[in-house]
Amino acid sequence: MPADPSEKPRRITVTKDGPVLVEGPVEVLLDDGTSATSDRFTVALCTCRRSRAYPWCDTSHRRRDKGCR
Structure with missing residues (x-):
């Protein structure tokens, strides 16, 4: 949790067969x-x-038939 109580924690969303979405800045x-x-x-x-832009997702995972693992 954030040190300052007025700060909200970062939201991280894990997607199936895709990237992890993180509220920025990061x-x-x-x-x-x-x-x-x-x-x-x-x-x-x-x-x-x-991804050619690693660590950022460039949707390269979409080219794989069985998804990203």
Whole structure:
């Protein structure tokens, strides 16, 4: 929960066979130690690692027949 009681917690939506949607702004810490930031009101995070814009989803998961896993 946020430290300041007036702040709302971030909403994260997990979608079936697709990206994770996160209310922004966000900073994503990657496994290689770098970070990616976005000030958009909602961002889609890639969960299948097919995105050319990783960690952001570019809908590459739609090209797979059985969905993203």
